[in-house]
Amino acid sequence: MALYLACDHELDPLALLSQALEMGKRVYLPVLSAHRPGKVSFAPFRAGDGLLPNRWGILEPDQLISRLAQPLSLDLVFVPLVGFDADCNRMGMGKGYYDRTFAYRQRLGFQRPRLVGLAYENQKVDRIPVSDWDVPLDAVITESGIYQRSGCLLV
DSSP states (O other): OBOOOOOTTSOOOHHHHHHHHHTTOOEEEEEEOTTSTTSEEEEEEOTTOOEEEOTTSOEEEOOOGGGOBOGGGOSEEEEOOSEEOTTOOEEOSSSOHHHHHTHHHHHHOOOOSEEEEEOOGGGBOSOOOOOTTOOOOSEEEOSSOEEEOTTOOOO
């Protein structure tokens, strides 16, 4: 599973990260790597691993490129967002990293990994304008409930 380290107004998944590590789950965190410009890669993370700020000031694991996981190898990715709608369209920070990373899901019809947004209910808006390159989430979890994209099962 991949999580993220929150910044700005994103929901902080630190409790989920801690629980996953305690349970012995393999956890990955997003990293920006020069070998995949404009896309997110995922580095393994264990309790006590070092973190460094990337070019945007977001903390990420200090890992060798050879240890990075390909997005298709992950089962579940919790995705940060600043806004979402009931159809599980998301608004991120505006750089398009996650959309470019998971564009293959739409292009090739893959369902892997499952993409789940974590948000506060007050981040829900009536409608997110969608472009051809936007990759919808499979679900969004808030403190009030779970929104699932039509036709998408999380199990």
